[in-house]
Amino acid sequence: MKADMEELYRSMARIRFCEEALANLWQRGIISGEMHLGVGEEAVAAGVVAHLEDGDALALDHRSTPPLVARGVDLVPLFLEMIGDERGLCRGWGGHMHLFSREHLACSSGIVGSSAPLGAGFALAAQYLAPGKVAVSFFGEGAANQGMLLESLNLAVAWRLPQVFVCKDNRWAITTRSRSVTGGDLLRRARSFGMPACRVDGTRVEAVWEAAGKAVRRARAGRSPSFLLASCPRREGHFLGDPLLRVYREPLKQTLEIGPPLVRSLLSRPLQAFALRPLYMGIIGKTLTVLGIEKFLLEPDPLCRAARLVPDDVRRRIDQEAREEVERAVSAAMERGKRHA
Amino acid sequence: MPKMTFAQAIDYALGEAMARDERVVTFGEDVTMLRRNLFVRFGPRRVRQAPISEAAFLAAGVGAAMAGLRPVVEIMLVDFIAVAFDALLNEASKVRAFSGGGWNVPLVVRAACGGGYGDGGQHEQCLWGLLSAMPGISVAVPSNPADAAGLMLSAIDSDDPVVYLEHKLLSDYWLDYLGGGSRGTVSFDVPREGAEGEVACPPSPVPIGKARLVAEGGDLSLFSLGVGVHRCVEAARSLAERGIASEVIDLRSACPLDTELVTASARKTGRVLVVDEDYIAYGLSGELAAVLAEAGIKADFARVCSEGAIPFSRKLEDEVLPNVRRITEAALRLCEGRP
Numbered sequence: 001m002k003a004d005m006e007e008l009y010r011s012m013a014r015i016r017f018c019e020e021a022l023a024n025l026w027q028r029g030i031i032s033g034e035m036h037l038g039v040g041e042e043a044v045a046a047g048v049v050a051h052l053e054d055g056d057a058l059a060l061d062h063r064s065t066p067p068l069v070a071r072g073v074d075l076v077p078l079f080l081e082m083i084g085d086e087r088g089l090c091r092g093w094g095g096h097m098h099l100f101s102r103e104h105l106a107c108s109s110g111i112v113g114s115s116a117p118l119g120a121g122f123a124l125a126a127q128y129l130a131p132g133k134v135a136v137s138f139f140g141e142g143a144a145n146q147g148m149l150l151e152s153l154n155l156a157v158a159w160r161l162p163q164v165f166v167c168k169d170n171r172w173a174i175t176t177r178s179r180s181v182t183g184g185d186l187l188r189r190a191r192s193f194g195m196p197a198c199r200v201d202g203t204r205v206e207a208v209w210e211a212a213g214k215a216v217r218r219a220r221a222g223r224s225p226s227f228l229l230a231s232c233p234r235r236e237g238h239f240l241g242d243p244l245l246r247v248y249r250e251p252l253k254q255t256l257e258i259g260p261p262l263v264r265s266l267l268s269r270p271l272q273a274f275a276l277r278p279l280y281m282g283i284i285g286k287t288l289t290v291l292g293i294e295k296f297l298l299e300p301d302p303l304c305r306a307a308r309l310v311p312d313d314v315r316r317r318i319d320q321e322a323r324e325e326v327e328r329a330v331s332a333a334m335e336r337g338k339r340h341a
Numbered sequence: 342m343p344k345m346t347f348a349q350a351i352d353y354a355l356g357e358a359m360a361r362d363e364r365v366v367t368f369g370e371d372v373t374m375l376r377r378n379l380f381v382r383f384g385p386r387r388v389r390q391a392p393i394s395e396a397a398f399l400a401a402g403v404g405a406a407m408a409g410l411r412p413v414v415e416i417m418l419v420d421f422i423a424v425a426f427d428a429l430l431n432e433a434s435k436v437r438a439f440s441g442g443g444w445n446v447p448l449v450v451r452a453a454c455g456g457g458y459g460d461g462g463q464h465e466q467c468l469w470g471l472l473s474a475m476p477g478i479s480v481a482v483p484s485n486p487a488d489a490a491g492l493m494l495s496a497i498d499s500d501d502p503v504v505y506l507e508h509k510l511l512s513d514y515w516l517d518y519l520g521g522g523s524r525g526t527v528s529f530d531v532p533r534e535g536a537e538g539e540v541a542c543p544p545s546p547v548p549i550g551k552a553r554l555v556a557e558g559g560d561l562s563l564f565s566l567g568v569g570v571h572r573c574v575e576a577a578r579s580l581a582e583r584g585i586a587s588e589v590i591d592l593r594s595a596c597p598l599d600t601e602l603v604t605a606s607a608r609k610t611g612r613v614l615v616v617d618e619d620y621i622a623y624g625l626s627g628e629l630a631a632v633l634a635e636a637g638i639k640a641d642f643a644r645v646c647s648e649g650a651i652p653f654s655r656k657l658e659d660e661v662l663p664n665v666r667r668i669t670e671a672a673l674r675l676c677e678g679r680p
Binding site: 143174268270 | 371374379390391420459524526655657
């Protein structure tokens with residue numbers, strides 16, 4: 001079977017436009033709290049979810065909107081939920097980090113790593129209640145150091161669960177470079193539990209689609225769980241208003257805010273380790289520099305990459321349809337929200 | 342005395358303790374950035390970055406404390422402590438008892454808590470009741486910068502485990518990271534006296550378990566902690582306009598409780614209203630009722646607490662968290678002898 005590039009591109013475009021709409025609502029203060037966007041994860045979400053059918057389950061993390069959009073959750077209740085409306089997907093109780101859609105067997109959690117054991121539970125239930133159905137868990141590489149996640153890898157193998165673990169590797173755990181707090185290699189880690197694991201370029205939807213297809217078929221056939229390590233960028237930082245990105249986006253303001261206390265600390269008494277302090281400052285500087293290089297020089301856009309695989313006229317049509325669909329959903333949600341208020 | 346923000350006061354005290362005692366180290370997720378002012382001063386050996394592995398690094402904190410360090414372990418938000426429950430419930434809380442009093446755990450667990458910025462019920466809990474239920478663990482909850490510094494010093498000086506909770510509405514950087522995030526289009530009900538104030542230099546310790554009498558009054562006692570204290574003060578003002586004199590007590594720690602001060606106040610006023618942002622059932626408010634009952638005090642009693650999961654929607658959230666309207670109404674009912 002060959003990937004249907006048009007459908008995959010449509011899925012990615014819908015995700016991107018939804019995320020952009022969320023960013024806008026959040027900036028305007030209409031959405032409260034944090035906002036973790038999945039801009040950069042479109043190919044992973046679209047490429048994996050394309051293989052799911054009714055009865056399959058999704059256990060999601062704090063970037064849960066893209067897989068839900070790809071899965072076909074109605075956009076109006078989704079946006080109503082984001083603006084905290086009582087007629088939203090979760091009646092205003094969940095918000096973007098805790099989205100639930102029972103009809104799609106899809107849940108999400110803001111507790112890092114929890115999507116793995118919850119997905120194992122969905123997969124376990126499938127063994128009893130719906131043989132042939134599968135569960136997919138999405139999480140980041142930062143979550144791969146959580147005990148519950150590692151325990152789930154073992155559980156899935158021990159119970160031969162129909163589960164696919166999708167690790168979105170964006171190299172950053174909030175403001176920490178994951179490699180600085182991670183031992184060994186995640187692919188080998190997963191394999192050591194006794195399940196097939198493969199690395200895939202998460203910015204290339206056709207590659208994700210192919211790898212995910214194998215993993216989902218393996219699970220459906222009851223052969224074994226699998227692990228997919230998909231590299232992808234984190235284009236909007238950990239969350240909107242990401243403190244590291246802000247240093248680049250509003251350098252003057254941030255320097256004035258962060259600078260003086262840092263200088264005071266550098267000079268503070270007693271002068272323990274005084275000679276080493278510039279070195280410590282350098283460690284912070286290095287983190288910022290690495291982020292800057294990744295962000296402004298090396299960051300691929302999965303949507304642009306997918307666009308190259310679709311004829312121009314088709315892409316323009318899909319873009320327009322997807323954009324209109326999202327705009328309609330946002331206006332409908334805002335209109336209903338207003339009437340209600 | 343210099344003025345500081347609540348957040349500055351905490352790190353000021355922590356920095357003083359670290360300068361004074363080489364054994365004080367701090368670790369947790371993202372601390373290089375979150376504690377950057379301490380990081381550039383003390384370096385990565387003393388301010389250590391941890392992977393997202395709460396179960397491992399909190400239990401490692403327990404072990405390190407047993408072996409002679411005085412760790413201040415950061416569990417970013419207290420909600421995430423659930424991931425590391427064993428470290429507290431079965432390890433930290435038991436060492437002194439199981440060793441027959443011969444071994445102790447000088448551990449501080451620092452976490453942000455509390456709601457009021459629309460982040461949903463997995464990031465806004467308080468959990469001080471749940472944590473206080475564990476034997477052998479103290480839970481400090483400052484409501485202003487001076488107490489924030491003083492309680493942090495006492496927590497580090499304590500030879501037994503202390504959970505130190507900083508309320509996000511008082512800590513400007515948490516509110517900015519999780520609520521504001523650089524946009525000027527949202528606002529929060531931040532109590533000014535809590536978010537900024539004078540701090541002694543050098544900071545002076547505040548004993549854990551000593552409550553503070555915030556306002557004196559003879560008609561009604563309001564017991565609270567954290568942001569709730571400021572809500573009580575505001576409610577007391579509007580009650581005063583109706584001729585009701587409220588006594589406001591800042592408990593400053595959920596455990597141990599200053600039973601002396603609370604029983605004295607309850608005995609004086611005969612009416613007690615507990616304002617607790619934590620869950621209503623099986624928690625601090627029930628504990629206070631038991632303390633009063635056991636002391637033989639016959640007082641009218643009511644409570645304003647969070648009654649269930651905290652909703653994401655700001656509008657719904659405002660109703661669930663103790664607010665001034667709910668406190669005032671409950672106080673009036675109590676004073677009028679209505680249930």
